[in-house]
Amino acid sequence: MNFDIKDKKLADKGANRIEWAAQSMPVLTLIEERFKKEKPLKGYRLGLCLHVTTETASLCRTLKAGGGEVYLCASNPLSTQDDVAAALVKYDEIPVYAVKGEDNETYYKHINAVLGAKPHLTMDDGADLLSTLHSEKPKLLEEVLGGTEETTTGVIRLKAMAKEKALKYPVVAVNDAMTKHFFDNRYGTGQSTLDGIIRSTNRLVAGSIFVVCGYGWCGRGVAMRAAGMGARVTITEVDPLKALEAIMDGYDVLPIKEAAEVGDFFVTVTGDINVIRKEHFMLMKDGAIVCNSGHFNVELDLNGLESISAKKREVRQWVDEYMIKKTGRRVYILGEGRLVNLAAAEGHPSSVMDMSFANQALSAEYIVQNKGKLPLDVFAVPEPIDNEIARLKLKAMGYKIDVLTKEQRQYLASWKSGT
């Protein structure tokens, strides 16, 4: 079996951590048990380009239990948990191509290694596997039934492809499932981003001015958790509706140029390019801490920062100090501007990934069950799957809810009774 990982000797540590994470993934476990019996993915090769974490390991095991042949590479050069990669190779015999800190060339070499398996299904987090397949290996398209996409940035990219008629197979937008973005993007990003900041800096959040750029689902989660720890939160936005929501949720809203002067912490979660630029770095207070939790490392203009800096040095793991030439002030960048929650911490907690990856597993099954019948587009996870995941999660958490009475159902279906 081919693979490329850091060190197979890390496998036992990885296996213990995977076991720990799996304890908080009851919905995926239920799916795995059913898959073991029904083997819905038997005979299919699955190419996965995901963050190589303990939670992704559980997803790999579920897909393999379903009869799928699984190949895995990283969806970010800095998010791989090397012990998990080792455990998947050693104990699950899954070909993994991922090493934490790999350079760009290796990152794409690993993507190409997964494509070398000629996948019937692709599973992406950011659409790098799918876009490489389309642009560099179009011959493989013949055998592909469909794909899934995990994240907002990937879905935006795929919708742009579909609009240009460049997308050649159907893709399920897992991100758009309610049981995904309501929870993973909000509570997952919220907790794991604060986790990454705290692990790498050990700075006090309470009493700080905490600037969150972008008030989508991820931004809301980060703002909520920072406020919960006693920070004064400022939001920057370009969308008037989201800015208004942020104000009514109790936060301050400022343009980045003004926020830059007052912030102690800055987190970008916009999905867009060059959100914090050199003119903003220039204004920051001495000691400002800046990081990104959006998918790609494009939100901070680090080239611009470098161009105005006299020197750069690593002061702690995942913390680079830039000394601004003109002012002598120091700006700290976490995790090289890549996803701070995965670079400096362990990503989202297992309990939210349980729902995200339940969506992935059931979407893979859905693509196989509906092969040849799906639209050549990017489309949502079918509502019955989304609802079933919510029902199973509630049940696993030990909660019961009410059911409509017959009278209530009839009332909701009628239009005749009014004032």
Ligand code: ADE
């Ligand atoms: N994305 C964010 N957190 C993650 C995790 N723990 N595993 C896989 N993908 C993630």
